[in-house]
Every structure is written in structure tokens, then in C-alpha cells.
Amino acid sequence: MTLQDAGFLALYVVVLLALAKPLGLYMTAVYEGRHTWLHPIVRPVERGIYRLAGVDEEREQGWKGYLIAILAFNLLGFLLLYVILRAQGHLPLNPQDFAGVKPSLAFNTAVSFMTNTNWQSYGGESTLSYFSQMVGLTFHNFVSAAVGMAILVALIRGLVRHSASTIGNFWVDLTRGTLYILVPLAFIVAIFLVSQGVIDTLSGYKSVTTLEGGKQLLAMGPVASQEAIKMLGTNGGGFFNANSAHPFENPTAWTNLVEMLAILVIPAGLVYMFGKMAGSTRHGWVLMGVMTSLLLAGAIVANVAEEAGNPNLDSSGVSQSASADQPGGNMEGKELRFGIGESTLWATVTTDASNGSVNSMHDSYTAIGGLVPLANMATGEVIFGGVGVGMYGMVLYIILAVFIAGLMVGRTPEYLGKKVGATEVKAVMVAFLSFALAILAFSAVASVDRFGTDNLANGGAHGLSEILYAFTSGAANNGSAFAGINANSTFYNLGIGICMLVGRFLPMV
Amino acid sequence: MRAITLHATWEAFRPLLTVTATLLVITAVIYPLAVLGVGQALFQHEANGSLVSVDGQTVGSNLIGQQFTEAQYFHPRPSAAGTGYDASSSGGSNLGPASKTLVDDVQQRVQAFITENDLPPGTKVPVDAVTTSGSGLDPDISPATAALEVNRVAKARGADPAAVQQLVDHYTAQPALGFIGEPRVNVLELNMALDKGFPVYKP
Numbered sequence: 231m232t233l234q235d236a237g238f239l240a241l242y243v244v245v246l247l248a249l250a251k252p253l254g255l256y257m258t259a260v261y262e263g264r265h266t267w268l269h270p271i272v273r274p275v276e277r278g279i280y281r282l283a284g285v286d287e288e289r290e291q292g293w294k295g296y297l298i299a300i301l302a303f304n305l306l307g308f309l310l311l312y313v314i315l316r317a318q319g320h321l322p323l324n325p326q327d328f329a330g331v332k333p334s335l336a337f338n339t340a341v342s343f344m345t346n347t348n349w350q351s352y353g354g355e356s357t358l359s360y361f362s363q364m365v366g367l368t369f370h371n372f373v374s375a376a377v378g379m380a381i382l383v384a385l386i387r388g389l390v391r392h393s394a395s396t397i398g399n400f401w402v403d404l405t406r407g408t409l410y411i412l413v414p415l416a417f418i419v420a421i422f423l424v425s426q427g428v429i430d431t432l433s434g435y436k437s438v439t440t441l442e443g444g445k446q447l448l449a450m451g452p453v454a455s456q457e458a459i460k461m462l463g464t465n466g467g468g469f470f471n472a473n474s475a476h477p478f479e480n481p482t483a484w485t486n487l488v489e490m491l492a493i494l495v496i497p498a499g500l501v502y503m504f505g506k507m508a509g510s511t512r513h514g515w516v517l518m519g520v521m522t523s524l525l526l527a528g529a530i531v532a533n534v535a536e537e538a539g540n541p542n543l544d545s546s547g548v549s550q551s552a553s554a555d556q557p558g559g560n561m562e563g564k565e566l567r568f569g570i571g572e573s574t575l576w577a578t579v580t581t582d583a584s585n586g587s588v589n590s591m592h593d594s595y596t597a598i599g600g601l602v603p604l605a606n607m608a609t610g611e612v613i614f615g616g617v618g619v620g621m622y623g624m625v626l627y628i629i630l631a632v633f634i635a636g637l638m639v640g641r642t643p644e645y646l647g648k649k650v651g652a653t654e655v656k657a658v659m660v661a662f663l664s665f666a667l668a669i670l671a672f673s674a675v676a677s678v679d680r681f682g683t684d685n686l687a688n689g690g691a692h693g694l695s696e697i698l699y700a701f702t703s704g705a706a707n708n709g710s711a712f713a714g715i716n717a718n719s720t721f722y723n724l725g726i727g728i729c730m731l732v733g734r735f736l737p738m739v
Numbered sequence: 740m741r742a743i744t745l746h747a748t749w750e751a752f753r754p755l756l757t758v759t760a761t762l763l764v765i766t767a768v769i770y771p772l773a774v775l776g777v778g779q780a781l782f783q784h785e786a787n788g789s790l791v792s793v794d795g796q797t798v799g800s801n802l803i804g805q806q807f808t809e810a811q812y813f814h815p816r817p818s819a820a821g822t823g824y825d826a827s828s829s830g831g832s833n834l835g836p837a838s839k840t841l842v843d844d845v846q847q848r849v850q851a852f853i854t855e856n857d858l859p860p861g862t863k864v865p866v867d868a869v870t871t872s873g874s875g876l877d878p879d880i881s882p883a884t885a886a887l888e889v890n891r892v893a894k895a896r897g898a899d900p901a902a903v904q905q906l907v908d909h910y911t912a913q914p915a916l917g918f919i920g921e922p923r924v925n926v927l928e929l930n931m932a933l934d935k936g937f938p939v940y941k942p
Contacts, residue, residue: 425785475831543866556866564873593835
């Protein structure tokens with residue numbers, strides 16, 4: 231690890247932890263319905279929504295009512311996006327005249343955004359119209375994150391309330407998360423991104439004659455607004471095929487830093503909020519410490535592995551050692567402006583959370599370098615984790631740990647004053663096992679026949695990694711890929727779609 | 740009786756439909772339009788793609804790499820976007836580290852780089868010059884790569900290599916605060932400056 235990369239990693243972690251407390255306090259206030267400094271502007275809008283919807287914000291739902299509301303909301307959102315994708319040829323804001331998306335791809339994409347996975351079977355600039363991106367995908371980027379946070383808040387209430395049978399009102403939590411937290415943060419981040427060169431325009435693709443006289447067609451679009459929420463909502467589905475490696479999504483080292491912070495800032499804030507609402511900020515900091523250590527471990531391993539370069543190129547006359555005037559290391563699939571350090575940190579962060587955006591191509595990582603994102607996803611993305619979902623994944627681990635520890639010392643296991651009994655542990659195990667089962671069953675089926683293996687870019691052991699990565703990514707709702715796999719086939723679109731559903735909803739239920 | 744059922748149905752679905760509709764308007768219409776409006780008003784150049792032009796003719800974007808093959812220009816990294824620097828089809832090669840295609844490609848690119856720049860055989864070529872980027876649209880090369888191309892470019896333009904190297908140094912960006920970002924040279928920017936400082940006759 232170079233001194234430069236170590237400095238950058240330290241900067242990242244310090245800024246992230248510094249932001250966690252103020253944001254966590256703010257979010258606690260929002261979900262507890264207390265006055266915040268945004269109230270004068272947002273409160274009237276919020277009240278208007280409740281009036282229109284006939285929602286009494288004081289009336290809470292039991293867990294069944296809450297869950298039904300979530301499922302109904304997700305189903306409607308899914309149908310909405312599916313219809314938009316299928317019909318985009320007849321909808322406005324389609325300067326490139328893209329036709330409707332075919333059914334299996336539309337299904338995969340709609341499930342993917344609804345479940346906050348954002349797996350990219352589609353190639354943004356060659357498949358989707360501005361309308362699909364702006365209206366269809368942006369909406370899901372916001373609300374799938376707001377749903378994740380709502381679930382966490384409901385879970386916390388369920389844990390800390392000893393007698394009450396209600397866990398809050400889904401419509402209220404959903405509205406508050408969107409209006410007070412996601413929209414304002416996304417707006418600030420988006421404007422910063424535009425100032426650095428992330429494009430945001432509705433004009434069509436721009437054809438230019440290059441300096442040497444060649445032709446180049448520059449893909450355009452309303453990128454900044456989607457980029458901001460794609461990071462903050464740990465969604466990760468890029469406007470362009472190359473995702474955040476694309477210079478129009480991520481043009482400078484500064485946008486790279488801010489986008490990486492945006493991935494983890496809400497999850498880190500939620501950890502603080504968890505401690506606060508559970509009545510023990512100390513417990514929040516303990517969790518934060520565990521997560522930070524795991525983040526650092528992943529980042530350092532990935533960095534060292536990639537900095538060492540690709541041993542298969544040693545004999546080809548390539549210089550892979552870092553110096554003051556070149557980044558060195560394994561640069562296949564990486565952008566020069568990010569080099570090794572800022573690429574590997576991104577790969578770690580994006581899989582710690584369930585973000586799944588990439589600023590370098592994980593498929594071209596060395597064996598150990600590529601193992602870090604895979605391991606992060608396979609543990610269920612609980613290192614800060616996705617917005618809301620990461621923290622409740624962590625709670626599953628805690629319950630299991632408390633149970634085992636309780637057995638070892640021979641007393642009734644308790645967490646936050648609640649007894650952990652057979653029912654709870656059974657539920658936790660079903661969640662864990664369904665996750666592993668979904669990944670392994672689908673990978674096994676995909677490896678044995680041509681409909682699975684025909685789509686691989688790399689044969690042999692690396693090809694198996696591509697398949698395993700794809701289904702892990704789907705089940706963990708991550709959405710990043712060893713992208714050599716051509717996942718846009720009916721089998722993969724449906725298979726990964728089902729994996730995403732299992733990974734998202736089973737633990738919830 | 741009928742009216743009551745209808746009313747009850749509406750009440751059951753009312754929160755779902757109205758909350759979805761209002762959040763859709765706020766997040767998918769008002770929010771993107773607000774970003775669009777503010778972005779276009781405050782940062783017009785950046786919001787529209789940081790386009791650059793020569794004699795009033797747009798030649799590309801400062802942020803997006805483009806293909807250069809002629810001897811009098813510095814060359815970008817190899818690209819896996821479409822047939823090379825296709826800015827409507829971004830992407831990387833996605834070749835794994837053990838891929839034979841990758842190893843062969845790199846070997847071939849190293850030889851081509853050495854021949855093209857008339858370097859002594861066995862010269863170690865910087866890794867960025869022979870690998871494709873993640874986007875296929877990387878606008879930059881490393882200063883080390885640029886330095887190896889200076890002699891060829893200077894010769895093609897009948898210019899003094901030291902003067903060309905000076906120009907490269909001028910266009911080399913250093914990491915902010917010493918550790919944010921990487922040392923790099925923007926190829927399009929540098930080539931535009933070359934055309935200005937050391938013009939060649941173009942038929």
C-alpha cells in the first residue's frame with residue numbers, strides 16, 4: 231500500500247465517521263417526528279400528502295399492517311416501472327428513439343430497482359430513454375431506499391418497545407424518509423456533481439468531429455440528478471453502461487470521494503440512530519467500530535492485491551510498479567484518474583453497502599482483489615450495509631451471536647431487554663439459509679449447461695466466479711458484476727430476478 | 740349498498756395510490772427538474788458535457804477520451820468501448836487476469852508501443868499504456884507514458900523534444916493535497932495545445 235493510498239483511506243474513514251453523528255441525530259429526530267430545521271419548508275408538503283391520502287400520522291400499524299403496506303407499495307412500483315420500460319418507445323423524452331424494453335429484461339430491471347439491487351443487465355446509454363431513467367428509475371432509487379430505512383425504523387421500534395403491539399405507520403415513515411432525508415441530501419450532492427462536470431441535460435446525444443477528424447457520438451442525459459440518489463440510496467444502477475467509471479458520471483477525484491462518502495453516509499448515520507433509539511449510543515459506536523474495522527480490512531487487502539499487479543503480465547515487458555509518474559498495479563479495467571487506491575476502496579465500499587455501483591471493472595481484478603467484494607456480499611453486506619437493510623442484516627447476526635453466547639454461558643439470551651427464544655433463532659436461520667440456497671442452487675444450475683455457460687467472457691475457474699458473483703450480487707441486492715458475463719439473456723434475467731426477490735423479501739418477512 | 744363497497748375499496752387503496760402518486764411527482768419530476776434548472780443556470784459548461792472547440796468547431800469533451808492514431812499526436816490508452824472510444828457504448832474489456840486474450844493483447848500492445856515510439860527493445864512500458872480502462876473513455880494517460888511518446892511527437896512536428904516535454908509537464912495534473920487523485924495528463928487538452936504551439940500543415 232502506497233503512502234498516498236493510505237492517506238486517502240484515512241481521510242475517507244475520518245470524514246465518514248465525522249458525518250455519522252450529526253446525520254444520525256437528524257434522522258432520529260425525523261423518524262420520531264420531532265422538529266428539525268427543514269420543518270418550515272417540508273412540513274406543509276408532508277401534511278398535504280397525509281391529508282390527500284387520508285392518513286392519520288398518529289395512528290400506528292401492527293407489524294402485519296406495516297408489512298402488507300410495504301408489499302402493496304412494492305408491487306405497484308414494480309408494475310409502474312415495468313409498464314414504463316415496455317412502453318418507452320411511445321413515451322416522451324426519448325431523443326434516441328429507443329424501442330420498448332423486451333419482457334425478460336424489463337422484468338429483471340423492474341425487480342432490480344424495486345429491490346434496491348440495481349443489477350445492470352441493461353446498458354444504460356444504448357437501451358433506456360431519458361424518461362425511463364428520470365421517471366422510472368429515479369423514483370425507485372428514492373423509494374426503495376426510503377422503504378429500507380422504514381423497515382429498519384420499524385424493526386428498532388419492535389425491539390425497544392416492550393408492551394406496545396404497534397411498530398409505526400409505514401406511510402409516515404416512507405414519506406418522512408423521502409422528504410426530510412433523501413431529497414435534500416440528493417439535491418446538494420447533485421449540484422456539487424454538476425459543478426465538477428457531471429452532465430445534466432435533456433438534449434440528445436452530441437455528434438462531434440474529433441481533433442484527428444474522426445467521428446464521436448457523445449451520449450448525454452440527465453445524469454447528475456440520478457447519480458446523486460444512486461449513491462445515497464445505495465442503489466448503484468448507472469446511467470451509463472460503464473457506471474461510475476464513466477467520466478460523465480464521475481469525472482474527478484473529488485466527485486469520486488464525494489460519491490464514495492454518499493454510499494456510506496446514510497448507513498453510518500443509521501448505525502448511530504440505531505444506538506440512539508435503542509437507548510445506548512455506546513452500543514451504536516461499538517457496532518460502528520466493528521464495521522469500520524471490517525471496512526479497513528477489506529480495503530487494505532484489495533489495495534495490496536491490486537497494487538501488486540497481474541503476475542501473468544510480468545513477462546510481457548510491462549512496468550507495473552507505482553512511482554511518482556504512473557499508478558502501476560493491475561490497471562486493466564481501472565481509470566487513470568482513480569489509480570489503484572481509489573478504485574479498490576470503491577470496490578470495497580460498494581459491496582460493504584448494497585450499492586453495487588463500480589468505478590472499475592471487478593471482473594478484471596486479481597483473484598484476491600476480486601475475492602474482497604465477493605466476500606463482502608456473501609456475508610450479507612452488513613459492513614454499514616445498504617440503506618436500512620444493512621443494519622437489519624447486522625441485527626440478524628447480533629441475535630445469532632447473542633443466542634450462541636447465551637448458550638455458552640448457560641443463561642437465557644437477551645438482546646435490548648428482549649428474550650431471544652427458539653422462534654427468533656429459527657427465523658434468523660431461515661433468513662441466512664434462504665440466502666445461501668438461492669445463490670448456490672442457481673449457480674449450480676447455471677454451471678452445468680449451455681444456457682448458463684454460453685454467456686461467459688472467461689472460461690474455467692474465472693468463469694465459475696463470474697456466475698457465482700452474479701447470483702451472490704442478486705441475492706444480496708448488490709447489483710455489481712463480474713461483468714464479463716452477458717447477463718442479458720432470458721435465463722439470467724429471470725434467475726437473477728428471482729434471486730433478488732428472495733434476498734430482499736425473505737429476511738424481511 | 741354498492742356505493743358503500745366502492746367507498747370502502749377506495750379507502751383501502753387510498754394511501755397506497757395517493758402516496759405513490761405524490762412521491763412520484765416529487766422524486767421523479769420536481770427533483771430532477773430542480774437539479775436540471777439549477778445546474779444549467781449555475782454550471783452551464785459543465786452540465787452540458789464540458790465541450791471544447793477549435794475555431795468555433797466542437798471537437799469533443801474535455802472529460803471523454805477520443806481516438807488518436809497519427810504520429811503527431813499523443814495517443815490515449817487502449818479502449819474497449821465499442822470499436823474504441825465509442826462514447827455511446829461505454830465499458831471495459833471484463834477480461835479476467837488469467838485470460839489468454841488479455842495476456843496476448845497486452846504483449847502485442849507492448850510491442851506496438853515500442854515500435855511506434857522507436858524505443859530500445861526491452862523498454863518497460865507503463866501499465867496504463869497497454870491496458871483498457873473501465874469506461875473505455877479514459878481521457879488521461881500517465882506522465883510516464885507521455886514521456887515515452889515525446890520523441891515521436893516532436894519528430895513528426897519538427898519540434899524540439901525538450902519543448903514538447905515542457906508542454907507535457909505544463910499539462911500534467913498532480914493529486915490534490917498530494918493524495919487525492921493520480922498524476923495524469925489529459926490527452927485531448929495536450930494535443931490541442933500541441934496544434935497551437937507546434938502546428939503541422941494539414942492538407
